[in-house]
Amino acid sequence: MINIQSRDRTSLNGEWKALVDPAGRGEYLRVWLEKKPQKKTDFFEYSFEGAPVLKVPGDFNSQMPELTYYEGTVWYKKQFTSSLQPGKRLFVYFGAVNYLADVYLNGEKIGSHEGGFTPFQFEITGKVRKGENSLIVKADNRRLKNGLPGTGYDWFNYGGITRDVDLVETNGTYIEDYFIQLKKGSLDTVQGWVRLNGPETVQKINIRIPELNLVYSTKTDGKGIARVEFSSDFDLWSPENPKRYEVIVESETDTVTDQIGFRSIEVRGDEILLNGQPVFVKAVNIHEENPYEGKRAYSTEDARQLLTPAKELGCNLVRLVHYPHSEHMVKEAEKMGLMVWSELPIYQHIRFSDSLMPQKMKNMLHEMVRRDRNRCGVVIWALSNETYPGTPGRNKALAELTRKCRAADPTRPVTHVTNTQSYENNTFGIKDSLYLHSDIVSINEYIGWYIPWQGRPADTRWNIAFPDKPVFISEFGGEALYGNNDGPADEAAYWTEGYQEKIYTDQVKMFGTIPNLAGVCPWLLFDYRSLGRMHPVYQQGYNRKGLLSENGDKKKAWYIMKKYFKNK
Numbered sequence: 001m002i003n004i005q006s007r008d009r010t011s012l013n014g015e016w017k018a019l020v021d022p023a024g025r026g027e028y029l030r031v032w033l034e035k036k037p038q039k040k041t042d043f044f045e046y047s048f049e050g051a052p053v054l055k056v057p058g059d060f061n062s063q064m065p066e067l068t069y070y071e072g073t074v075w076y077k078k079q080f081t082s083s084l085q086p087g088k089r090l091f092v093y094f095g096a097v098n099y100l101a102d103v104y105l106n107g108e109k110i111g112s113h114e115g116g117f118t119p120f121q122f123e124i125t126g127k128v129r130k131g132e133n134s135l136i137v138k139a140d141n142r143r144l145k146n147g148l149p150g151t152g153y154d155w156f157n158y159g160g161i162t163r164d165v166d167l168v169e170t171n172g173t174y175i176e177d178y179f180i181q182l183k184k185g186s187l188d189t190v191q192g193w194v195r196l197n198g199p200e201t202v203q204k205i206n207i208r209i210p211e212l213n214l215v216y217s218t219k220t221d222g223k224g225i226a227r228v229e230f231s232s233d234f235d236l237w238s239p240e241n242p243k244r245y246e247v248i249v250e251s252e253t254d255t256v257t258d259q260i261g262f263r264s265i266e267v268r269g270d271e272i273l274l275n276g277q278p279v280f281v282k283a284v285n286i287h288e289e290n291p292y293e294g295k296r297a298y299s300t301e302d303a304r305q306l307l308t309p310a311k312e313l314g315c316n317l318v319r320l321v322h323y324p325h326s327e328h329m330v331k332e333a334e335k336m337g338l339m340v341w342s343e344l345p346i347y348q349h350i351r352f353s354d355s356l357m358p359q360k361m362k363n364m365l366h367e368m369v370r371r372d373r374n375r376c377g378v379v380i381w382a383l384s385n386e387t388y389p390g391t392p393g394r395n396k397a398l399a400e401l402t403r404k405c406r407a408a409d410p411t412r413p414v415t416h417v418t419n420t421q422s423y424e425n426n427t428f429g430i431k432d433s434l435y436l437h438s439d440i441v442s443i444n445e446y447i448g449w450y451i452p453w454q455g456r457p458a459d460t461r462w463n464i465a466f467p468d469k470p471v472f473i474s475e476f477g478g479e480a481l482y483g484n485n486d487g488p489a490d491e492a493a494y495w496t497e498g499y500q501e502k503i504y505t506d507q508v509k510m511f512g513t514i515p516n517l518a519g520v521c522p523w524l525l526f527d528y529r530s531l532g533r534m535h536p537v538y539q540q541g542y543n544r545k546g547l548l549s550e551n552g553d554k555k556k557a558w559y560i561m562k563k564y565f566k567n568k
């Protein structure tokens with residue numbers, strides 16, 4: 001189901017008992033049965049009694065020093081009471097568990113989930129007991145060769161129950177999902193649907209927007225689905241006017257309330273149009289990490305800490321890399337007038353030819369789209385980042401995924417990001433055929449950092465095999481340790497702020513040469529933790545490509561970017 005926040009729910013956030021299981025003994029000992037010794041002399045191990053606690057939501061790595069670099073299993077336990085009345089249904093809903101989750105209620109397995117950044121739920125009607133209940137979750141963040149992402153990635157592998165957990169109570173038939181957004185290209189007509197779950201499939205549906213004096217009525221069919229189409233004179237959402245309306249969706253057995261904005265987003269020819277007008281995308285990359293505390297970000301407060309400097313930089317979009325961020329983050333961005341780029345962790349080394357991969361990609365796509373389809377702030381679905389053309393099955397798998405994405409949501413542009421360009425004689429060659437399936441040609445390039453310049457930035461030439469599409473520089477930049485200011489900028493060495501500043505100055509000159517340039521997005525807002533970044537002096541476990549240090553200090557490059565956005 002979607003829109004948990006507006007439902008009859010009981011939060012299971014807070015302290016959970018935790019058993020660290022590096023050897024995988026818990027499975028063998030079946031800890032979910034919570035066996036108790038009968039006599040003093042009975043041998044037993046692995047008991048939740050006397051176990052330490054972990055905070056949920058929250059990654060486990062940042063909560064216990066011995067778990068800092070841990071990649072493995074932690075068993076979590078929470079007790080709750082229930083008094084579910086006959087005819088009602090109960091669900092346990094997880095915002096995210098990284099990466100594999102097995103969930104047990106009162107000793108019985110109720111389900112599993114794969115994927116660290118999308119929500120899932122299990123129905124526990126008929127399984128929940130009156131009074132005390134015990135919920136046990138096995139969270140395993142080991143990297144999988146056929147995982148999404150796979151084994152190699154440049155961010156911190158925060159494990160555990162990283163987002164909110166809720167019990168949600170509904171009537172026998174409830175409003176499971178709906179899609180209420182403007183139809184593609186329209187500025188006044190909503191086209192969507194409402195879907196019920198439960199036996200009473202045929203019901204009257206009302207959609208009310210009190211501020212517009214709007215009441216739209218329709219009816220669900222035998223499958224519990226109602227088509228929706230209505231028009232109104234909406235005050236359109238935009239970064240300058242992040243207007244959202246209270247929207248009430250009612251059936252005869254359920255009511256949910258949402259805050260929904262209306263806007264149109266389209267790629268037409270080589271331009272990106274917001275509400276019918278060309279928009280230059282001023283973006284910044286953000287990882288889901290609270291930089292000040294070095295932990296996975298999960299709350300509204302965390303979201304504000306990350307988004308406030310993005311606004312200050314002059315951004316109108318945040319690229320939330322490289323996986324779907326929490327719902328709080330997306331909602332805060334929308335509220336603050338930041339468009340959102342939402343991305344799947346189909347990142348670099350993916351085993352496209354693995355027999356399980358099509359299903360894994362499809363599930364994750366649907367979990368991402370389902371959760372945020374009604375968020376007008378979300379303007380782009382990004383389906384992959386830096387996958388390699390030579391990987392067997394790559395193009396076919398991503399073409400198929402693109403088709404599925406467009407079917408699930410025909411209103412938003414879709415993109416793939418690549419870094420497969422050639423760069424010779426100061427000329428970029430862009431011809432990765434993945435862009436055939438991409439509405440926007442999104443390019444990551446690190447000229448000036450990983451690759452040296454081959455001429456004056458302002459003389460750069462471009463050979464783009466897709467001349468009719470907008471071009472977006474989705475990543476560029478270089479590393480600098482804040483406060484490392486040895487030497488004047490023109491002599492500055494690697495890791496200095498001056499060196500990074502020079503990269504930005506050159507990149508900005510180069511941007512002027514890009515045909516169809518529709519936006520740019522520096523890599524990235526804050527320095528962030530990554531296991532692959534262990535230079536003992538300059539990195540110390542951090543990717544230092546931030547415009548801000550992990551303490552929020554502005555590096556010199558920040559000002560170059562801010563000026564560029566201001567003048568754009």
Ligand code: GCB
Pocket residue numbers: 154322385386419444475523543545
């Ligand atoms: C990239 C990746 C990003 C890395 C970044 C870097 O191209 O998309 O995930 O962290 O480069 O710092 O090298």
